[in-house]
Amino acid sequence: MSFEPKIVSFLCNWCSYSGADLAGTSRVHYKPNVRVIRVMCSARVDPTFVVKALAEGADGVLVCGCHPGDCHYSEGNYKTMRRMPLLKRMLADFGIEEERVRLEWVSASEGTRFADIVDDMTERLRALGPSRVKTALAYDAVER
Amino acid sequence: MTERRIGVYVCNCGTNIANVVDCDAVAEAAQSLPGVAVSRSYKYMCSNPGQEMIVQDIREEGLDRVVVAACSPRMHEPTFRRAAEMAGLNPYLVQMANIREQCSWVHDPGETATDKAKDLVRAAVYRAACHEPLERMAVEMCPDTLVIGGGIAGMSAALELADAGNRVYLVERTASLGGNVARVDLTAPYLDSARDMIVDRVTRVVEHPNVDVLLESELERLDGFVGNFKATLVRRSSGEAPPRQVVDVGSVVVCTGYKEFDAARVTHFGYGKLPDVITSFEFEQMLKQGRIELKDGRLPQYVAIVHCVGSRSEEFHGYCSRVCCMTALKYAHEVKSALPKAYVSDVYVDMHAFGKGCEDFYRRSAEVKTLFLMYGKGERPVVRRADPGDDCEMLLTVDEQLSGELIELPADLIILMVGMEPRDDAGQVAHLVNISQDKDGWFIESHPKLDPVATTTDGVYIAGACQSPKDIPDSVAQARAAAARILGKISRGKLEIDAMYAEVDEDLCSGCRVCNEICPYSAIEFDEEKRRSHVISALCKACGACVATCPSAAIKARHFTDAQIFAEITGVLA
Numbered sequence: 001m002s003f004e005p006k007i008v009s010f011l012c013n014w015c016s017y018s019g020a021d022l023a024g025t026s027r028v029h030y031k032p033n034v035r036v037i038r039v040m041c042s043a044r045v046d047p048t049f050v051v052k053a054l055a056e057g058a059d060g061v062l063v064c065g066c067h068p069g070d071c072h073y074s075e076g077n078y079k080t081m082r083r084m085p086l087l088k089r090m091l092a093d094f095g096i097e098e099e100r101v102r103l104e105w106v107s108a109s110e111g112t113r114f115a116d117i118v119d120d121m122t123e124r125l126r127a128l129g130p131s132r133v134k135t136a137l138a139y140d141a142v143e144r
Numbered sequence: 145m146t147e148r149r150i151g152v153y154v155c156n157c158g159t160n161i162a163n164v165v166d167c168d169a170v171a172e173a174a175q176s177l178p179g180v181a182v183s184r185s186y187k188y189m190c191s192n193p194g195q196e197m198i199v200q201d202i203r204e205e206g207l208d209r210v211v212v213a214a215c216s217p218r219m220h221e222p223t224f225r226r227a228a229e230m231a232g233l234n235p236y237l238v239q240m241a242n243i244r245e246q247c248s249w250v251h252d253p254g255e256t257a258t259d260k261a262k263d264l265v266r267a268a269v270y271r272a273a274c275h276e277p278l279e280r281m282a283v284e285m286c287p288d289t290l291v292i293g294g295g296i297a298g299m300s301a302a303l304e305l306a307d308a309g310n311r312v313y314l315v316e317r318t319a320s321l322g323g324n325v326a327r328v329d330l331t332a333p334y335l336d337s338a339r340d341m342i343v344d345r346v347t348r349v350v351e352h353p354n355v356d357v358l359l360e361s362e363l364e365r366l367d368g369f370v371g372n373f374k375a376t377l378v379r380r381s382s383g384e385a386p387p388r389q390v391v392d393v394g395s396v397v398v399c400t401g402y403k404e405f406d407a408a409r410v411t412h413f414g415y416g417k418l419p420d421v422i423t424s425f426e427f428e429q430m431l432k433q434g435r436i437e438l439k440d441g442r443l444p445q446y447v448a449i450v451h452c453v454g455s456r457s458e459e460f461h462g463y464c465s466r467v468c469c470m471t472a473l474k475y476a477h478e479v480k481s482a483l484p485k486a487y488v489s490d491v492y493v494d495m496h497a498f499g500k501g502c503e504d505f506y507r508r509s510a511e512v513k514t515l516f517l518m519y520g521k522g523e524r525p526v527v528r529r530a531d532p533g534d535d536c537e538m539l540l541t542v543d544e545q546l547s548g549e550l551i552e553l554p555a556d557l558i559i560l561m562v563g564m565e566p567r568d569d570a571g572q573v574a575h576l577v578n579i580s581q582d583k584d585g586w587f588i589e590s591h592p593k594l595d596p597v598a599t600t601t602d603g604v605y606i607a608g609a610c611q612s613p614k615d616i617p618d619s620v621a622q623a624r625a626a627a628a629r630i631l632g633k634i635s636r637g638k639l640e641i642d643a644m645y646a647e648v649d650e651d652l653c654s655g656c657r658v659c660n661e662i663c664p665y666s667a668i669e670f671d672e673e674k675r676r677s678h679v680i681s682a683l684c685k686a687c688g689a690c691v692a693t694c695p696s697a698a699i700k701a702r703h704f705t706d707a708q709i710f711a712e713i714t715g716v717l718a
Contacts, residue, residue: 008716013218014580014600021216024245032251032260035267035716036242038217040644040704044688052710056717072578072600073687074664083692109583115250 005059005125007034007118010049012042012076015066015107022111030115031122034062041065042103043076047087050101054091057134060100060125062117067105077105099124100131148179148273151207152265153198155189155214157244164248166258170213173262177269181205190220195227202231209272213241213265219591234277236643236703241268263716270715274708278643283682285371286394287634290315292363292573295323296616297608297623298399299345304627306354310634313391314349315358315377321346323401324609325616329431332470333505335477339432341616364388366396366577369685370603371639395603395630398587399623400573402564402609405454405461413450413560414527420444420537421527421558423453424471436482436557438537444486444556446536447479451492455563456521463584465563465613469496472561473505476514489515489553491525491542499615517553518545527558564613577604586612597626602641605629644703645684646691650676652698659690659699 011017017038023030039045042065050061063084065077084103092098102121106114152174156162171185182205188194189212201207210233212224217240225235241264251257287310291302294316302312320326322345328338349355358377365376371394379387407415407423415421419439422430430436438444449472455465469492476488490509495516497506510516519525525542536554544551566585567573574581579599580588587606590598597605605626608619633639648659648668655675659668667683668690670676679690679699688701697706 006717008713017216018218018580018600021218021242021245024216024249027249029250029252032247032256035260035263036246037267037709037712037716039688039709040701041687041689044692044701044704046692046706048706049709049713053713053717056714058713058717069575070580072580073685073689074578076664076687076689079662079689079693108580108588 003126003130005033005122005130006057007060007062007121007125008053008058009034009036009062009064009118010039010042010045011036011106012065012072013038013040014072015070015105016042016064016114018108019064019106019110019114022108023115024111026111028111028115030118033122033125034118041071041073041076042080043073045080045083047083050087051091054096054100054131054133055137057131059131060102060121062121063101063103064106064114064117065103067107070107096131096133097128099128148209149181149205149207150177150179150209150211150269150272151198151201151205152177152180152183152211152269153189153194153213154183154185154243154265155194155212156185156187157214157248158188161214161244161248164251164253164257165243165261169258170243170261170265174211174265174269177266179209179273180269181207189214190223195223198224198227199231202228202233207233208237209275210238211241211265211268211272212238213243213261213268215244216242216246236278237272237275239268239272239275241265266718267712267715270711270718271708274705274711275703278702280640280643281681282638283371283641285633285637285639286373286392287311288313288391288393289395289397289630290363290373290375290391290393291397291399292577293323293399293401293608293610294321294349294357294359295399295401295608295619296325296342296345297401297619298323298397299349300620300623301397301399301607301627302349302355303345303352304624305630306352308631310354310631312355313358313375313377313393314355315361315363317360317362317380319360321349321357321359327425328428330474330478331616332474333499333501335474363576369682370394370641371633372682373603394633395605396577397605397607397623397626397630398573398577398579398610399606399608400567400570400610402613403567405562405565407453407560407562409460410453410560412524412526413453413558414538415560418527418529418538418558420556421560423560423562424468424475425562427475427559431478436479438556443483446487446489446554447557447559448489448491448540448553448555449475449559449561450525450540451490451561452521453560453562454565456493458522461563461565461584463613464496466496467613467615468561468563470499470502470505470615472559473509473514475559476509477512480512480514487515487554488513489517489555491517491519491540491553493519493521499617517542517551519543520545527555530554564609566610570610577601579604579606586610597622597629642686644686644701645681646679646686646688647681647700647702648676648678649698649700650674650678652696653677654696654698656695658693658695662689662693664689
């Protein structure tokens with residue numbers, strides 16, 4: 001059987017989660033590889049959430065927030081915009097491929113965009129193969 | 145931790161979920177999750193028997209947490225929280241798994257969708273186990289209301305609230321009340337005067353002791369939260385220091401209306417080049433002045449009315465502007481009564497006569513000898529100047545759909561039925577009051593069917609054509625509905641606001657003050673004596689930005705704690 005990546009996605013309640021709901025009400029189909037966790041704002045996404053998801057076996061983590069300028073909390077997404085690249089740089093130092101963590105802006109009216117992003121990310125992760133983070137951590141634990 | 149007693153309820157949503165996800169299998173899998181005492185699959189969890197089931201299980205099975213796998217929490221979380229409350233369980237001990245909008249409606253039927261639903265339920269069960277009971281805060285409800293926009297919707301909302309004895313600040317950007325309806329002559333389908341309607345409303349609003357009308361004014365800033373907003377209103381003037389006032393209001397109704405589509409964007413009708421191609425609003429002006437005439441003062445013999453200019457087109461707006469069809473029929477009547485000898489043709493795509501009395505009106509229009517010609521959606525009737533020998537000014541070529549013939553129609557006056565579009569500053573308004581716009585720019589309601597006047601910001605309502613194209617009766621109904629929602633809150637006197645807010649653990653806080661800067665609402669204060677930060681809970685909107693920022697992990701987002709989200713991550717991947 002071909003490899004099916006698991007994506008954990010953190011969506012902000014106001015824009016991106018509504019956008020994902022809109023994909024549903026509009027019956028816009030997308031790959032079933034994504035599992036959504038709702039947060040109030042993308043700025044709530046602590047870098048440890050992303051690390052935790054990778055450590056527990058996610059092949060990719062998708063963080064979505066409102067478009068810059070449209071944040072329900074006026075500027076939360078700007079914090080996310082600065083935080084995520086720092087996290088990705090750190091993860092790269094640990095050998096985690098850049099494509100595994102993705103930040104996107106999805107508004108409440110962009111159901112199709114959310115579906116497209118999930119499909120695209122699924123395809124890229126399929127090509128990239130499974131994440132080694134979980135097994136590496138388990139191996140480390142045994143070594144010690 | 146003592147063993148939890150979690151109840152899991154998998155909703156079939158009729159066939160909406162059950163056709164794609166094996167709900168019984170999901171419920172069965174949940175049965176073996178840690179702490180799960182009861183797990184059931186049921187046809188409609190939101191129905192009365194569905195809610196009863198939860199209430200009964202909480203009472204009889206001693207459940208201490210409830211997980212409902214159903215639609216989006218944005219749809220029915222309040223429903224299931226109420227059910228829990230009814231059984232004496234704290235509403236924050238309920239967690240939903242979204243297996244409809246984010247599973248059954250977007251995936252193909254089968255094992256994969258069922259597996260995903262199982263993962264989502266597991267995540268919800270793990271998370272629910274970490275939930276804590278929370279108490280909502282009671283706050284005062286200020287009975288005063290800010291209404292933005294003095295059109296028919298704004299005036300209707302203002303009067304409804306003011307008549308019930310409450311103060312209303314009605315802010316209008318222009319120098320007069322009445323909005324777009326004030327630009328109209330008669331109204332469809334009963335041909336009664338818009339002017340009479342508007343004059344009556346304006347007089348009542350202006351003379352009402354409870355309404356403060358602020359003309360040439362706008363909202364500059366809105367702070368606070370439901371029941372306790374502070375609105376900064378500014379009078380637009382050329383001076384350097386425009387007069388400002390800050391008013392306390394409990395609610396805001398946005399009634400900013402629409403603007404008409406710019407006909408110059410469509411080139412094939414010759415608008416702006418041919419003098420007697422005019423827009424519907426220019427024709428209304430002519431009707432109000434009491435004389436239908438051409439630019440050179442002559443009376444038109446052939447009048448052509450063209451529908452869907454800017455509406456229902458791939459190039460401009462995909463939506464239907466809803467009022468133009470009946471307005472076009474109204475023009476046929478008004479032309480016929482002013483110029484009985486004139487030939488009126490109505491060039492339409494589809495005739496939308498859906499409102500009360502509208503189908504009758506359509507039939508009566510055919511009886512006054514209006515020639516109806518149908519053109520195809522996506523087709524373009526083309527206007528050109530007539531030849532010197534013709535007895536008309538222009539010729540309109542229509543690929544007529546019913547006869548299948550290319551028809552050249554004589555015309556002296558062509559009226560373009562321009563559609564509605566969001567105002568240019570709709571984005572600014574949305575930003576000011578913290579509401580969202582859809583892909584076309586209209587403001588988004590809380591729920592398209594069940595909550596059409598509320599928005600995602602508690603205490604902010606929308607009414608009229610700022611939400612989507614709307615006729616007068618629908619705008620008035622929506623405005624009064626918004627007022628009714630506000631009156632309900634006012635009559636309760638106190639409001640319960642969400643128990644989600646951030647809290648600082650003073651033992652962990654190092655006093656670095658990073659959170660003070662990060663909070664967009666200035667809700668975090670620094671206590672100089674204790675050298676610790678603390679959150680003013682009434683001002684906190686629970687975004688959680690400070691929580692993720694705190695280097696000491698000293699801030700907790702109630703109901704979105706690290707422990708709860710970690711549990712959800714573990715659950716979804718287990």
